[in-house]
Amino acid sequence: MTESAQRRIAVLISGSGSNLQALIDAANTPRLPNTHIVLVLSNRKAAYGLTRAAQANPPIPTAYLALQPYLKANPDKTRPDYDAEVARIVVRSKPDLVVLAGWMHIMSERFLDILSGHTPLEDTDEQQLKVTRPIPVINLHPALPGAFDGANAIERAYEAFQKGEIKTSGVMVHRVIREVDRGDPVVVKEVEIRQGEPIEAFEERLHRVEWEVIVQATAQVLNEVSPV
Numbered sequence: 365m366t367e368s369a370q371r372r373i374a375v376l377i378s379g380s381g382s383n384l385q386a387l388i389d390a391a392n393t394p395r396l397p398n399t400h401i402v403l404v405l406s407n408r409k410a411a412y413g414l415t416r417a418a419q420a421n422p423p424i425p426t427a428y429l430a431l432q433p434y435l436k437a438n439p440d441k442t443r444p445d446y447d448a449e450v451a452r453i454v455v456r457s458k459p460d461l462v463v464l465a466g467w468m469h470i471m472s473e474r475f476l477d478i479l480s481g482h483t484p485l486e487d488t489d490e491q492q493l494k495v496t497r498p499i500p501v502i503n504l505h506p507a508l509p510g511a512f513d514g515a516n517a518i519e520r521a522y523e524a525f526q527k528g529e530i531k532t533s534g535v536m537v538h539r540v541i542r543e544v545d546r547g548d549p550v551v552v553k554e555v556e557i558r559q560g561e562p563i564e565a566f567e568e569r570l571h572r573v574e575w576e577v578i579v580q581a582t583a584q585v586l587n588e589v590s591p592v
């Protein structure tokens with residue numbers, strides 16, 4: 365029986381990487397068969413997720429590129445140029461799927477257009493990199509669709525619960541479009557908030573759900589683009 369090609373994912377992070385760790389642990393198991401992580405890119409040098417990647421077995425190639433240092437080193441460049449450089453690094457790893465796992469940077473149209481193949485990516489120091497088929501991008505967000513778009517969603521949901529504005533919160537993985545956290549949901553899971561509990565207890569329960577949802581959603585989208 366011919367072996368089906370390995371399915372390749374690139375993961376973008378900014379922080380501790382516990383969701384990256386969930387993907388590392390699931391890769392090449394029945395939860396994520398025939399799959400391996402080909403790149404971990406962080407926009408924060410101190411992101412512990414970079415350590416997780418380096419300590420994986422086998423170690424996962426990592427990259428670091430932050431917006432402000434990039435703009436300082438390239439005064440003629442813009443934020444979309446930074447996004448294009450992020451896209452270049454990602455496309456070079458030839459992923460079937462890109463997962464934003466705590467990636468705290470809003471991507472411009474330029475990034476999405478390159479990943480979708482609409483905008484060619486001229487790679488200055490290599491043959492032109494061609495995106496021959498759209499590379500989907502998904503994002504993990506710690507809230508329900510349309511509830512708390514953007515950053516600090518956990519804190520905002522907790523505060524809304526204290527004010528009686530919501531009864532529950534949740535986690536979703538959604539497709540990434542230009543509008544932040546407005547892409548079609550892939551997986552959605554509610555997470556209850558319990559009266560009187562500290563935010564830390566809610567947050568811990570929510571993260572545990574995230575670690576399941578991110579693997580489930582990654583498997584689902586991979587099966588769409590690159591069936592086992």
Ligand SMILES: Nc1nc2c(c(=O)[nH]1)N[C@@H](CN(C=O)c1ccc(C(=O)N[C@@H](CCC(=O)O)C(=O)O)cc1)CN2
Pocket residue numbers: 464467468469470471472503504505506513514515539540541542543544545546547
């Ligand atoms: N075009 C898109 N980009 C991103 C999406 C998306 O749906 N469309 N999802 C986000 C992830 N995210 C929430 O899930 C999110 C991350 C960061 C921010 C934000 O305000 N970032 C600031 C910088 C904040 C910082 O550096 O601490 C910024 O980018 O200027 C909002 C939402 C990932 N990108």
Ligand SMILES: NCC(=O)N[C@@H]1O[C@H](COP(=O)([O-])[O-])[C@@H](O)[C@H]1O
Pocket residue numbers: 377378379380381382383384413465466467468504505506514515516517571574
């Ligand atoms: N708006 C995006 C956002 O808030 N993402 C959140 O960042 C955390 C990353 O944790 P991790 O680094 O331990 O995976 C996760 O809680 C994820 O939902």
